[in-house]
Structure formats: structure tokens, C-alpha cells
Amino acid sequence: MADAEKKAVVEEIKKQGEIVRKLKAEKADKEKIAEEVAKLLELKAQIGDVGTNQKFILKTPKGTRDYNPKQMAIREGVFKTIVDSFKRHGAETLDTPVFELKETLTGKYGEDSKLIYDLKDQGGELLSLRYDLTVPFARYLAMNKINRIKRYHIAKVYRRDNPAMTRGRYREFYQCDFDIAGQYDPMIPDAECVKIVHEILTNLGLGDFVIKVNHREILDGMFEVCGVPADKFRTICSSVDKLDKTFWEDVREEMIEEKGLDPATADNIGQYVKMNGGLELVEQLLQDPLLPTSKAAKQGLEGMRTLLKYCQIFGVLDKVSFDLSLARGLDYYTGVIYEAVLKGSEMLPTKTGEQVGVGSVAGGGRYDGLVGMFDPKGKQVPCVGVSIGIERVFSIMEAKAQAKAEKIRTTETDVLVASGQRDMLEERLKLCTELWDAGIKAEMIYKKNPKMLNQFQLAETTGIPLIAVIGEAELKNGTVTLRNMETRAEEQIPRADLISVIKERCRQISSS
């Protein structure tokens, strides 16, 4: 490194050092401090000033987190509820690699493409981390010439977005996708997606919710009759998409000031996007003097009528709201679009007293053109699907578990094999072997002569319901002392009966 360069880095190090000191003095967010310290160390490394005792920063990358065993227990419970529902509706599952060829993702996400993580060019193909599960699904269908499948896919996706971890917004996060591909009669699979979201949100017990639905053709028709130029449909659609977080006045200003829309046109749009309702709104709009003059809008409204009718049969119409302000940003939607929002509980208190805004917990829609973008002959496979925004669900469940101070077991161990006497290690090992070989979940402390108190405490803190105690007396009598941690009842069980008694006790405990 040239002296001038080195001098510049030293200068940067000074500045960075001040930033860190300032943050520490302010007792700023730990995550923030760790990031700035990491930058400082990177700068120092550039001039070889690594320091002999300087260990690196112990953290996960920005916007990511570890799941500890308690969080995993919650996560597995949530996944089970979701997968049960997907399977109840006959879905298969598949998996794709965490990265795709870079070109597979190119041109699918509009402005959001800048959020894609690329891999370093280390020779060979150029790769990117997947941004969602929908594009890899479309690539899979085209590659394997599949024109009909109902599949779910639960996996992590990656976005270089601004993380807001307390709101469940991460750079690495799970998506739980359910999609139906195939040429079918209108709105039947589309309505089943609404049914599934309804089922999952009900079964997760997150409180009251509303599933907003709209249709790209209604949106396009609305823009048409309001006088939006065709080349501005997508960008005006992005503005409308902000209405869930922003007041109409601000969106109107953006449309006029930034996007050059005529104020009268914006006001026309304003009339429509305030509307939401059920079947009666569809009928009202079909009688609207303006909207059905657009062929697209008329078709969209008739589709919406069919969708809501099927939702009624499925018994979910009371939670469905036809909402003209629902737009959704992604380029690839062509028909129905969905978004599910939790009611009331948008703001949940966390342990730090902060408020958690959870917003949308599911979204999706119909994308009939995406598979054709991958097929060499442009062959289309119509698709519709929903994605459960599971990180937000985790945030809510974790906050709830914390609020209730719930005791979550992170293991499933049924029996702790213990002894209060010395030199019983081999006997404990033997007994564990007997239990494991019979399929019973058992543990012991990996010490030669553990104290009885420590063994009791382990069972207590980890929630193990039974302790099997052996000692000289038990060995002589050919028995084991079985203690129920809950009731404190102890019984002497002949060794030959031990397996069947433990299985019986486990059944009793799990059903009580």
C-alpha cells in the first residue's frame, strides 16, 4: 500500500474510531455498535493493524439471527400447523437450491432487483441467492416441463433490505409458499388459496384477521378509465401499493408531483381506492357508469364475483374484503391478488416496551406469465399461490410466549437415568442402553459420580417427567425406582417390567 493510501486509511480509522466512541457514550443499540466496530476493524486490517489480542466481532451478519432452542420449538410448532394445512389440501413438496444462476432472477422483480444478494465471481457461473420461492418454482416447472402441480415449499429467502428485526423484517427469512399450477376453470384454485390462508391464520390463533383481495385487471381498468397513461400503470400501481402505510393525501401528492399525473386523474383514482366491501361492492361497481366501460375491469369484476361466491361456499367470506386499494408491487401478477392482515394486533408490546407492527402476514396472487418467461417456446403454465409471512408470525408467537412467561420444553426426554450412589456409572449406561433400544427417550448426566440434587435439578429445569433411580438396593432386588417429577410419587418397578411401565406412565402424563 502506498504511503498516501495508508495515510488516507489512518484518517478513516480516526473518524471511524470517533463514531464508535460516540455510539458507546450514547449507549446506542448494541447491534449498531457492533456493526461500526466491525467497520473499524476492517479498516485496521487494511493497514495490517490487527492487534495480537484482537478477536473478531462475535455476531451474525446484519439482518440475520440465530434461532435458539426455544425459538426452534416455536418455529417447529408453527411449521407443523402450516404444513398440516397444506397437506390437508393435497399438496406435494419440493426443494430448490439456495442460489440460482444470476440470469434466472434477472428481470423478475422490477425495482426490487437491487435487493438481490450476488455471490462473488470465483470462476464458473454467476450466482445469486434466491429472492423468493416463486421464481425458482417457475424455473423448476419450465425445466421439468411440468404443467400441473400443487406444491408447497418452506425455505429461506434473501433480501438486502433495511432490516427491522423487532418487526420481524430480516435479510434472511422463511417463506411458506403454496401454489397451484395448471389450466383449470376460473377462480376454483384461486378461492382454495383464500381458504388455506383462512385455515392457517385461524389455526395459528393469532387473533382476528382480514384477507384483502383485488384483481390486476380491475386495477388496470380503473387506471384506464381514470385517465392514467398506459405506460404509467405500473408506477402508479406502486403508489397505490403504499396506501396500507400512507395517507391518501401523501400518495396523491406522489402521483402528481413525482409521477406527473394530472390532479383530476389522481382524484378519480382516489374515489375508487377508498372502496372496500363484499359481493355488494362487486355488484355496485358492475353498475358503475365508468368502471365497466373498461373491458379489463368488467372481466376482473366478474372474476371477483365468482371468487367471492366460492369463498362463501368455503365458509370464509366473512373474513374476505374486496379492497380496491390493494395493489402489491411485484411485476409478475396477472389476476387475483391477496393480502392478509391481522386486525387490532398491529401493535404488540415487546419486552423492551417497543411496539411491534406486524402488518401483512400473507400475500400472493395469480401469475400466469411467469413460467412462459423460462420456457424455450414461451409455453405458459397458469399459476396461483400464497406465501405465509412466517417471520412476522414468529415475532408474534415469541412475544406472546414471553408475555405469558410460558415454559417451553426444548427436548422431549421422558426419563432421566440417575443414581445417588458412587460407582454407578456403568449401571446407568446399561439402563440408558435398555431404554434407548426400546425406543424410549432417555438421558443421563455425563459424570462418573453426579450428585443426586444435580440430577433432580436437571430434570426439573428441562421438564423431564420421570426419573429412573438405581443403586445398590435396586440392583440387589432387580428393580428400579421410578419417580414422577410432578406428583413426586415413587414406585419400585421390577426391571423386567420397566419398559412397559415407563411407556404406560408416558401415555398417562401426555394425556393429562
Place this chain on the structure above:
Amino acid sequence: MADAEKKAVVEEIKKQGEIVRKLKAEKADKEKIAEEVAKLLELKAQIGDVGTNQKFILKTPKGTRDYNPKQMAIREGVFKTIVDSFKRHGAETLDTPVFELKETLTGKYGEDSKLIYDLKDQGGELLSLRYDLTVPFARYLAMNKINRIKRYHIAKVYRRDNPAMTRGRYREFYQCDFDIAGQYDPMIPDAECVKIVHEILTNLGLGDFVIKVNHREILDGMFEVCGVPADKFRTICSSVDKLDKTFWEDVREEMIEEKGLDPATADNIGQYVKMNGGLELVEQLLQDPLLPTSKAAKQGLEGMRTLLKYCQIFGVLDKVSFDLSLARGLDYYTGVIYEAVLKGSEMLPTKTGEQVGVGSVAGGGRYDGLVGMFDPKGKQVPCVGVSIGIERVFSIMEAKAQAKAEKIRTTETDVLVASGQRDMLEERLKLCTELWDAGIKAEMIYKKNPKMLNQFQLAETTGIPLIAVIGEAELKNGTVTLRNMETRAEEQIPRADLISVIKERCRQISSS
């Protein structure tokens, strides 16, 4: 692009074009052809020759694969067997991000570091994809100051290695890790790891296997007494590690020619690495005139005696082989090392008639120094663990399923709701709703008026055991016709009893 540059690229395109044509003429491996075509297209893109109809290559990145629903069904079955075993031994689970700070992985993998995937520097932290689950686990322990945990972690890891997909060697692959961290009495957790590998390989039913064990201290002691200079221990260890794939003569030559070892020293090593056996070998080596003169070797041998004794109590000693040629490459092992190998079935025929060499299906060892590398004060947490090489297991299971032409169900649907009459769509939707709401797994064809034959065929091909048929007659009588696809028996069920009858039939079918 300057003209000279462009000319050079055009020249490259010509050459690459010839490579592709040659491969196609030779009917070479499809994957290989696709790779070379991708290179050709990348070159063409450099000079702007993209072609108007040129769609990109439809493939997954080199060394990766999709899992189709049948492969997923096999994968889920294998995971269940493994997780059941981990839980039976009281393990919790956790998860870490797919990428880590680059520096977290630095200096942990010796020569293999070149195989790490780095992410592109898009501003912010420098990141790398995880190479294994052990280093993230150690980072997690140090970061959270945990000094005692028994955890499993099943997740994908990434290595830019030469893939050999038919042998189950991928660039993206699953590891299933079980580790015990904590200060315990010697060899108790180490022996439990052997027990777990034994349990999993037995329950997976992959055929006979052997679990090789050795000890880093025995290896180091052996090198010491044979006269290997201390600074060559690690590189000579790498040579020994090749003995599972290479003849001793070739390893000897490498030691002498490439690594500059004295021939007499190499021959000394040769005497030892040919040895394998059980407890009797440990006793023999403790009486060896040379080996126990090394303090390390003596300690290692005494540890091995304890390990084998506990393996005997666990009832797994018959599958354990103390093998002095087992070395394992990774730098971080400090004590016992393991490797499980399938016997006889190293060569499995695939559909293409190729032979699948599966080799090692599990490996691991003790690494007492790794967590200390992450702790700011260097505080150690002793750890021992095993990793199940699950991709190889998948390869074997898939080959077996293919050989047996097994019919694998990819959905769990119990009932297909069907009708042979027109205009029954709404009735089918209603019936599906009833079944779903009662928790029954049900499907219907998304058509207004599907043919009865198509509905029967769907049930037949996807293995749905029951069909619930409705039509005018059933609606009038308030019944449903329930058909058992296997026995072809049909029964008229009153609508009010339908749920309970279906649940009963499902129980009967699943237990038959």
C-alpha cells in the same frame, strides 16, 4: 469494448462453439453440455450478441439439484429416522444463518478454505456461505456464552468442490450434526456419539457397516515415535487420511517424495497404520515397545480403552473398529475421531448402470479448542460430535427405491371428492369444505364438469385410497357414495355420519 478485445472474445466464442459441437456430437453428459453452452452464451453476451429468441439456460447451478416430490418423500423419511434418534438422546435443536461473517470462517479449515463460497461485496459486511455446521455452532456457543448443550442441527452447507452427483457429492448438501458441548468425565459423551451413529445406520437399514475410531493423540504420538518432525504432523496426517482411497505404496511415496519424509520414518508409520481391531489391539499397543514411550500416545490409548469399554456397554462394540489409519483432514479435532463406512455396498448400481461408491456415511470427533478461538478471553468449551453424510444416504435410498420400482406417495390425501354428473361443482366445493373443516385431507379436480374417469385416474395415480361421490341421487337421499379404491367396495353413507365413517376407514386402511 475496444476492437482488439472484441476480436479476442470472438475468437474465444469460436473455440467455445467447437467445444459445444464436439460434446453434442459425442452425446456427452447433459450437465456437461449445459455448462459449456452457458459459457458460450456468457461470451456472446460480452459482445452484445444475445440473440432475440435466445432464452437462457434452464438449469440449477453446477453441483446443485432440485428435489422433486418423490425425492422429498424419501428425504423426509430419512430425516425423521435421524431426528427421532437425536431426540431419543435428549438433544435440542437450533439454527444459524446460511452465511456468516467471512472472518468467522477464516483459519478454520486449513487447505480446504479455498472451497468456501464468498458473497459479492455489495457494500457492508463481507460474507461467506457456511462450509459446515460445526464452526457456526462454536461461534453460537461463544457468542451466547453457553458452556453446556446437547444439540442437533440439520441444514445445508456449501463447498466449491468438484461435484460427483451420482456419488452423492454436491456443492450444496445437507449435514445432520449432533454435538455435545460441556466439561464432562472422559469418553462418556464420546461413546454416546458412537451409539447414535450405530442407532441411525441400523434404523435406516442401509446394510452392514463399520464405525472406525481413532484418536488424535494416538496419531500424534505415532508420528512422534516414528520420527516425524513436529512441524510435519498435520501434513503427514493429511497423507494418512488418503489411505481409505489409496494404496499404502502411493501414500508412502507422497510422504517421501512430496513431503520430504525419511523413508525409514515412512516405513515405521506403515507398520502402525495397517493395524485395526478392538480392545485387544489397545492392550497390544499399550505393551508396544515404542508407541507408549510417547506420553500423548499413552494417554490416547488409555482413552481408547475407556471409549471401547463404554461402547461395549452400549451394545455397539461389534461394529466398532479401532483403526490407526483413520486420520480425518480438518484442523480442529483434538481427541477421538470417527468415521462410519458401509460394508460391501460401496458399489451400488444406478439406472444408468454406473456404479455408486458411497464410502463414508458419517464422521466426526472431539474438538476442544474451537469455541475458544471465538471467545474474547479464549475460554474453552470442550465439544464432541458426529455428522451424518445424508446426501450419500439419499443416493442409496433413491437407488434402492428405483431398483424396487417402489411406488412412493407424494401426497397424503385421504379422499377425492368426485361427481360423474354435470353442474355439481358447488356441491363438490361444499363437501370438500365439510371434510377440510373436520381435519380430513381431501381434494377435488378444479374443473366445473370433470369426467368420472379422470377423477378415478387421479385417485389411482396419486394413491388416494377413498373417493366420495355425490350426484342427484345422493343429494336427494342425503347420502354420499364412499368407494374404497383398493377393494372397489362402495357404501352409501348418510351425510351426517360421513366424517366419522371416513375417519374409521382411514384408520382401517393405514393399519392394514
